[in-house]
Amino acid sequence: MKYLCLVYLEADKLHAVPDRECMACGDGLRKSGVLVAAEALQPVDTATTVRVRNGKLSVTDGPFTETKEQLAGFYLIDARDLNDAIQVAAKIPPAREGSIEVRPVRELQP
């Protein structure tokens, strides 16, 4: 079963974990066959929000949220079950600086 591990960090901690360490983590997960995809993200002030309402495109700066933590990256993994996914998430280096949200992937119903 696939789980998306969303990495959340406060703005001033976006670079608290050296890139080297995150790359090593990704490589390790890829070698063990757990990793489907992983990327780090630019800070949230580079984000653009797109909406389509009544066929009309709207583009805005943002998103704006009240929370201090922002989405900093993600790991899409293939795990046996939630316990397995939690074990993987615990090894993602930014877990010690911010938090990792583990979300099960939903299969679309045709």
Added chain:
Amino acid sequence: MVRSGAVTTEPIHDALNAVYIAESRRVLATLIRVLGDFDAAEEALHDAFRAALEQWPRDGIPDNPRAWLVSTGRFKAIDAIRRRKRFDALEDYEEGLDVAVEDPAAWADPESVEDDRLRLIFTCCHPALAADAQVALTLREVCGLTTEEIARAFLTPAPTLAQRIVRAKAKIRDAQIPYQVPTATELPERLDAVLRVVYLVFNEGYSASSGATVTRSDLSEEAIRLGRLLVDLLPEPEAIGLLALMLLQESRRAARSSPSGELILLEDQDRSLWNKAQIEEGTGLVRRALASGRGGPYAIQAAIAAVHAGAASVADTDWAEIVGLYDVLLRAHQSPVVELNRAVAVAMRDGPEAGLAIIDAILDRGELKEYRLAHAARADMCRRLGRAADARTSYQRALKLSHQEPERRFLEKRLAELSK
């Protein structure tokens, strides 16, 4: 009315009832593993007992009722799916069933059945579930309480509680929380979570945080039953310690409130009302937990309770021993509430002045400022030192923070006595 055709079936109905009480939770735990779904397992459990009600009076009770019920429940579940779903979907489903237990004899194997009970407990108390959902799900699935019973005990509207259980089951299914006992490395933390749930249920029954009576004893009894089950299945020192702690606290139930529901403090309790059997069992369990050398916070708290239980009066209590145990507890588990309890013990050993100094230091740190028992303890020290004005201020502060009726009456009584 009772006579006639019912004569032969009545004993079998009693027997069926007995089987239900003894086996329904075990059968459910195994059906969840076999069917891989809580709701399907609950339905299968009901169908299996309905089938027993029809067949057992006619054919007699099977040699192994538990295996019969699991096997019947499983067939009924597959039947139900067959009726509801297309055939191809059924094949997928059957593939998903646990093939290792195709042999019905294995379902009755005591060891795997007990494993299923542990699996159920650890799944219901999984830390990925909301804390209140863990409690509700454990009482519903492990203890077999109805949603209405749980709602009444927690003074929560039944629909709210039902919603909580539905959401928890959906998360177990959609996030794939596995139905398994944690590995040895995960066990200490996961066991902590289970013990927390059990103790929370006990405390909700022992000192209800709100409401008109001091105790809601059904919940405490349920928690003790759960504690016993856990010690049977997984005799870890902290599980033993928690059972001891609950038994020793429970032993004072009859003495801790008056017939009219007034709160009676430990120092004023009639110790002849303490339940000796529970004290004896609890004290024995404390020894067993501590002898392992791995006793943690629950075992130490139980040891403190055992010192109280062994004393004929407050004056006769070994307060030095209790202060020493609180020191050990603080090393294992830093907490301002434990510090407060230690301060009360110090006051008993060295006098109220010494206790008051510690309590003031805790309050000065800003901790426990909103904790009613800190102010009540401070008030009591001041009262004993003859500092009536200070005592009054602290009693009033405690009263403002207390929502439990008997406790409020107690504090008001103390306040009134100060004015005399």
